Structures are given as C-alpha cells and as structure tokens.
Amino acid sequence: MQKVLSQQAVEEDVQKVISSLGTVQTITAIELIHALQQKEHAPNMAPIISAFLSHASADLIARICLVPGASMEEVSNLIEPIVAFADGIGCSRTSTLDIELRRVFVPMDFPAQPRGAALSGANPKVALVSYGGKYYEPGTAPPEVLSRWEVAEDLAHQFVERCRITEKGKYAHLSQHEILQQYLHRLLQAGWGSDSDMRWVIRRTAVLLGWDIPDEAKETLLGESSQS
Numbered sequence: 001m002q003k004v005l006s007q008q009a010v011e012e013d014v015q016k017v018i019s020s021l022g023t024v025q026t027i028t029a030i031e032l033i034h035a036l037q038q039k040e041h042a043p044n045m046a047p048i049i050s051a052f053l054s055h056a057s058a059d060l061i062a063r064i065c066l067v068p069g070a071s072m073e074e075v076s077n078l079i080e081p082i083v084a085f086a087d088g089i090g091c092s093r094t095s096t097l098d099i100e101l102r103r104v105f106v107p108m109d110f111p112a113q114p115r116g117a118a119l120s121g122a123n124p125k126v127a128l129v130s131y132g133g134k135y136y137e138p139g140t141a142p143p144e145v146l147s148r149w150e151v152a153e154d155l156a157h158q159f160v161e162r163c164r165i166t167e168k169g170k171y172a173h174l175s176q177h178e179i180l181q182q183y184l185h186r187l188l189q190a191g192w193g194s195d196s197d198m199r200w201v202i203r204r205t206a207v208l209l210g211w212d213i214p215d216e217a218k219e220t221l222l223g224e225s226s227q228s
Contacts, residue, residue: 010063017056023048036064039085046089053091058100058142066101072153075105096132096142103142106149109203111196111219112140152197156204159183163209176211184217 014029027035027045035041035049053061065082066075079101087094106112128135131142139145166172166179174182180202187198202217 010060013060014052014056014064017052017060018048021048021051021055023051033064036061036082036085039081041089050086050089050091053086053089053097054093058097058104061097062101062104066104070105072102072105075102093132099142099146100132103146106145109219110145110149110152110200111194112145113194113196148193148197151193152201153204155187155192155201156208159201159205160208163205163211176209177214180206180211180214181216184214 011029011033014032018025018027018029018032025048027048031045032049032052035045036053041049061082066078070078079098082101083094083098086097091097093100127138129138129141129144130136136142162183163176163179166174167176171179183205184199184202187201188195190198192198193201196219199217199219203213203219205211206213206217
C-alpha cells in the first residue's frame, strides 16, 4: 500500500511539473515516468522530456529513476545512463545533473551550513553561488556539499577500522565512548574540515560501529555541539 501511495505521489509531482511548463501536453505523467525509467521515448516526446529534466527538482528525478537505499556506487551506475539520456534529447542541464543527483543521496543529517560570505559596501549582502541555474549560500552548492560529504564518509570508514584496532590493542582499557572522544578531539585539531563536519564523522563512525554517540559529537538544532 505504501509503495502504491509513493508511486501516486511521484505521478502527481511529475504532473505538476508538466503543467508548469506552459506547453501543449503531449505526454502523461505515467508515460514520462516510463520513458525516464526505460531510457527510451517516441520522437515527439523528446522536447517535453527535455523540458521536464531541465525544470524538475533533482529529488523528483531521483525518485523516478533511482533506487532508495542504494549505495553510492550503485547510484553512480544508475546516474550515468540518466545523464546520457538527457544529453541525447538535448537537455540543457546535463552539465550539472550528475552532481545534483548525487547530492540528493547525501544524508539529511550531514551539515550543509552556510559560511556567511558577504559582499563589501554600505549594505553588505550574502554572496550567493550560482550552480545549475539556482543560487546557494556559500558552502551549500551541490558540488561543495557533495565534496565535503565524500571526504567525511571516507574518514568515517577509516575511523571504524581505527576504533576496532584501538578497542583490541594497547588502549583496550578505554571505553567505546572514550575512544570516540579521543578521535573526535584529534579530528577537531587536524583541520580536515569544519567542526560540524568532523562531529558528523564521529557520529557516522559510531553508527557504523553500533556504538553510542558521544555528547560532544552531537549537534543541537542550531547546528552547534551539545557541549558548546
């Protein structure tokens, strides 16, 4: 039942985008979804599919074409044919679509906080970054967030192995909580990323290990450490 409702929601969202294009509708939502999933279409469908891919959110395209819960390697294998299909029908978004779709799979709890860059002048404003026809606060554009997350995810997997070795090695007297705290302090001093990113690394490490998350690694609703 949940799958049926989810499919209905996707069809409704696709129809909203089709209706917003302001063109004569030559394709139904179901037909467009099928075309994207199968990567094939009738010649007369190409213009509206191209327009859809240019205007739909990356999240909606991912819901149509990608598998929920897929690994990043699986996502990469699925994204390549989508981008090739978009390029083949003349979609203007192909230069950014790959990154935008990968960004969808960055975990919701990963920090995407703005860095607060500002322009000089009497009335300073935030210097927005343009990407894929949209504007983002510095540090939050899809390529930036994706790059930071890839570094953080790699670090988390490295620390999983380090924690396991530490737990059984000469520091076996330390509790799991103390081991994670120790590595958090090292990360915060190493300068490999923002403090928020490094706290996420330890939270992710704890989840992968099945250990409790240290309070210092937790984030408040304001994005600060619970110990701040």
